[in-house]
Every structure is written in structure tokens, then in C-alpha cells.
Amino acid sequence: MLTGRTALVVSSQCRSYTTKHGLRPIPILPDATLETFRKDAFEPATPALLPRQTFNQLPAVRRWFIPASNGNVALNRHYLARFGATIVPLEITNSDKFTRIEQSLSFFLECVNASSSTYDVRPSRYFNAYRPGARAVRRTAQSNTFFSAAALTPPTARVYLAQASINDLPRALRDDLPVPDLVLKSGKGDVYDSSIWIGQAPTYTPLHRDPNPNLFVQLAGTKVVRLFRPDAGRAIFAKVQEVIGGNASATMRGDEMMQGAEKKALESEVWDDDAASGRLGFEAELNKGDGLFIPKGWWHSIKGTGDGMTGSCAGQLVVSIEQANTVLIYAIALTPDS
Known part of the structure; x- marks a missing residue:
């Protein structure tokens, strides 16, 4: 009290x-x-x-964020991408699974972009082509794919x-x-x-x-x-x-x-x-x-x-x-x- x-x-x-x-x-x-x-x-x-x-x-407040078309706020990827080579710690949660890794800021920006995309994007070294509503999956030793278009369900993986x-x-x-x-x-x-x-x-x-x-x-x-x-x-x-x-x-x-x-x-x-x-x-x-x-x-x-x-x-x-x-x-x- x-x-x-x-x-x-x-x-x-x-x-x-x-x-x-x-x-x-x-x-x-x-x-x-x-x-x-x-x-x-x-x-x-x-x-x-x-x-x-x-x-x-x-x-x-004004440099890292920009207004989004839907009235929300988005990351200013253009500004932050200038520092893409910076290595940062990331936490990845998928359902009840949790892991920590270190990756570049560019990798994180790709994750954010892929998880909010509503259109196909060009395949990159981080992701396969992303389909709207695709299910997010954990990266494994055999695959560098975080997003799979096999299941049309909302993304489940969170990258922090x-x-x-x-x-x-x-x-x-x-x-x-x-x-x-x-x-x-x-x-x-x-x-x-x-x-x-x-x-x-x-x-x-x-x-x-x-x-x-x-x-x-x-x-x-x-x-x-x-x-x-x-x-x-x-x-x-x-x-x-x-x-x-x-x-x-x-x-x-x-x-x-x-x-x-x-x-x-x-x-x-x-x-x-x-x-x-x-x-x-x-x-x-x-x-x-x-x-x-x-x-x-x-x-x-x-x-x-x-x-x-x-x-x-x-x-x-x-x-x-x-x-x-x-x-x-x-x-x-x-x-x-x-």
C-alpha cells in the first residue's frame, strides 16, 4: 500500500x-x-x-516510424536500412517454442516486412516467396525459410x-x-x-x-x-x-x-x-x-x-x-x- x-x-x-x-x-x-x-x-x-x-x-519518434496507409504506424525501413549490417540479438517465438539468435538488422527488417506483406515479394536469401496469409515456421538447420505458403493461416512466428x-x-x-x-x-x-x-x-x-x-x-x-x-x-x-x-x-x-x-x-x-x-x-x-x-x-x-x-x-x-x-x-x- x-x-x-x-x-x-x-x-x-x-x-x-x-x-x-x-x-x-x-x-x-x-x-x-x-x-x-x-x-x-x-x-x-x-x-x-x-x-x-x-x-x-x-x-x-519521427525518424524510426512513419504513417502507414491503413492509418497505423510502420517502421521507417528506408531510414533503418542504412544501418542494416548492424548485428542485433533476436528472440523468435513460434507457438510454445522459443530461441535466441544474432542476426543483422536487415534480417529483422525482412522479417517485419514479410510478416505484414499482402502481396508476393521477390525471393531473397532470407525468405522464399511470401504468399498472403502464409504460416510462419521456425528456421531449422536444413532450411532458412521462416514463411511457408503451404498453409493459408495467419503467421504464428514472432521475431523480437x-x-x-x-x-x-x-x-x-x-x-x-x-x-x-x-x-x-x-x-x-x-x-x-x-x-x-x-x-x-x-x-x-x-x-x-x-x-x-x-x-x-x-x-x-x-x-x-x-x-x-x-x-x-x-x-x-x-x-x-x-x-x-x-x-x-x-x-x-x-x-x-x-x-x-x-x-x-x-x-x-x-x-x-x-x-x-x-x-x-x-x-x-x-x-x-x-x-x-x-x-x-x-x-x-x-x-x-x-x-x-x-x-x-x-x-x-x-x-x-x-x-x-x-x-x-x-x-x-x-x-x-x-
């Missing part, structure tokens, strides 16, 4: 939006000044939304550019996501870590916690974040481990979060509307330019929603970007004062 100074902030200084399903809303700070952020969010270590569209002017270090990206892309002053000046000013995520909606990040405070910034589209205090998050994690008969560590998280029984149980416990955890949690919906502060140790799960491209950036302190078909997240981590 929010108590003492935090409760005063929520009731008298911060606005909030109404959540569904009994989850408590996260307060919105009255302004985006460093003083207010420190006093009402960073120092008391309580979740807070920055005023809506605080980060709308980040260059990546996940946890690519921002420091490993070309200078021009790094310049598109400058570190906000709130990240540089709130704590010691050290940039602890930075990462970027891009994927196709619907996207899903399972329940986890980070070792540093995060500022999550949405660059395009919509994401819903559910948060739980450290004690509540630990209780949810322990309950799930008991249910599935697991013994996973709450601090060392691996691929078990992304597939199998643990993924299903965690998602059900956090996102099912009738789950008991809903009485313990907080929720925020982020759109383009919105920013969310997540304190150190708070457990959170994130879903990308809607249609079109999505993107997010985050810093530990974390920032996020999202639009509705593809999700992009950029994270920066800073070392807290303590």
Missing part, C-alpha cells in the same frame, strides 16, 4: 487515470521538472507517470529485437535516443546500462524485476504495464513456482520465462482479470511520448497492444517506445544514489 509521504503525493499533487479490473492507478506527476521527479518519484521510490507526451520530441545494447548501435541511432536529463541527473549520473527492443505486436514481457530504477518511455503505439511492490511480486513468483513444481531463482531469469509452464502460469496470474494478484497490483497505459518511472525491485509485466507498429525505450533508470505492429523499447540504466 502507498503510505505516508507517498500517499500524500498521490492524493494532493498527482493526477491519475482510472484502471480496469480493480488494479490501482499510477499517479501522474504535475510536471516533468527534475525537482518534482526527484521529490515525488525517485527519492521515495514510488511508481509515477510523467506528464503525458513528455518525450514526444525524441528524434527516434530484444536487449540490444544501445552502445553497440551506430552513432546516428544512438543520437536518435539521447539520454534524458531525468536519467542523467536524478542519481549519481552514471549510465549503468542501455538496451533496445523492437518487435511485432502483440508483445509480451513476463513478470520480472530489475536491479536498478527504470524510466520507461513509449515512442510509438500503446503498452499496458502492470506493477507489483517487491513483497507482492515475490509472493506471486513463489506461488507460480509452487503451482508448476518449479525451483527457478527470482534473481537469475532465463528462457523459462518465455516458454512452457512458467510462462503460462505467470501470464495467467498477472493478467487474468479474476486473479488474486489484481488486488495487489498497479496499472498504467502508455502511448507515444509517455514515460513511466519503475522503482528498483518493483516487479512488472508489459504487453504491447493495438494494431500497427509499436516502439519503446527504457533506462536503468529506463525509457520505452512503442507503436502497434512492431514494438521498440530502448532502455538506459543508471546507478542509484544508494
Whole structure:
């Protein structure tokens, strides 16, 4: 529960939006000044939304995304293709199968294009000719084909550019996501870590916690974040481990979060509307330019929603970007004062 100074902030200084399903809303700070952020969010270590569209002017918002003909948002492939040789980590999910690989940014852009094509495209070194509605299949040692026209069903494979270090990206892309002053000046000013995520909606990040405070910034589209205090998050994690008969560590998280029984149980416990955890949690919906502060140790799960491209950036302190078909997240981590 929010108590003492935090409760005063929520009731008298911060606005909030109404959540569904009994989850408590996260307060919105009255302004985006460093003083207010420190006093009402960073120092008391309580979740807070920055005023809506605080980060709308980040260059990546207008350079990485373009309007699509259907009214949604698309990746600016022409711009991003200039950096196609950059090697990035990718997560590939197909039904309940999950794998991680490293490939070029060009490969990822081809995946995004093929999964949203409505016409035949010329065969490439990445894909066979794509037919509308073809089923996406996993690459194997014998085949480099991700899409098969054999079955006229919607694509099932999801390719997610996940946890690519921002420091490993070309200078021009790094310049598109400058570190906000709130990240540089709130704590010691050290940039602890930075990462970027891009994927196709619907996207899903399972329940986890980070070792540093995060500022999550949405660059395009919509994401819903559910948060739980450290004690509540630990209780949810322990309950799930008991249910599935697991013994996973709450601090060392691996691929078990992304597939199998643990993924299903965690998602059900956090996102099912009738789950008991809903009485313990907080929720925020982020759109383009919105920013969310997540304190150190708070457990959170994130879903990308809607249609079109999505993107997010985050810093530990974390920032996020999202639009509705593809999700992009950029994270920066800073070392807290303590």
C-alpha cells in the first residue's frame, strides 16, 4: 500500500487515470521538472507517470516510424536500412517454442516486412516467396525459410529485437535516443546500462524485476504495464513456482520465462482479470511520448497492444517506445544514489 509521504503525493499533487479490473492507478506527476521527479518519484521510490507526451520530441519518434496507409504506424525501413549490417540479438517465438539468435538488422527488417506483406515479394536469401496469409515456421538447420505458403493461416512466428545494447548501435541511432536529463541527473549520473527492443505486436514481457530504477518511455503505439511492490511480486513468483513444481531463482531469469509452464502460469496470474494478484497490483497505459518511472525491485509485466507498429525505450533508470505492429523499447540504466 502507498503510505505516508507517498500517499500524500498521490492524493494532493498527482493526477491519475482510472484502471480496469480493480488494479490501482499510477499517479501522474504535475510536471516533468527534475525537482518534482526527484521529490515525488525517485527519492521515495514510488511508481509515477510523467506528464503525458513528455518525450514526444525524441528524434527516434519521427525518424524510426512513419504513417502507414491503413492509418497505423510502420517502421521507417528506408531510414533503418542504412544501418542494416548492424548485428542485433533476436528472440523468435513460434507457438510454445522459443530461441535466441544474432542476426543483422536487415534480417529483422525482412522479417517485419514479410510478416505484414499482402502481396508476393521477390525471393531473397532470407525468405522464399511470401504468399498472403502464409504460416510462419521456425528456421531449422536444413532450411532458412521462416514463411511457408503451404498453409493459408495467419503467421504464428514472432521475431523480437530484444536487449540490444544501445552502445553497440551506430552513432546516428544512438543520437536518435539521447539520454534524458531525468536519467542523467536524478542519481549519481552514471549510465549503468542501455538496451533496445523492437518487435511485432502483440508483445509480451513476463513478470520480472530489475536491479536498478527504470524510466520507461513509449515512442510509438500503446503498452499496458502492470506493477507489483517487491513483497507482492515475490509472493506471486513463489506461488507460480509452487503451482508448476518449479525451483527457478527470482534473481537469475532465463528462457523459462518465455516458454512452457512458467510462462503460462505467470501470464495467467498477472493478467487474468479474476486473479488474486489484481488486488495487489498497479496499472498504467502508455502511448507515444509517455514515460513511466519503475522503482528498483518493483516487479512488472508489459504487453504491447493495438494494431500497427509499436516502439519503446527504457533506462536503468529506463525509457520505452512503442507503436502497434512492431514494438521498440530502448532502455538506459543508471546507478542509484544508494
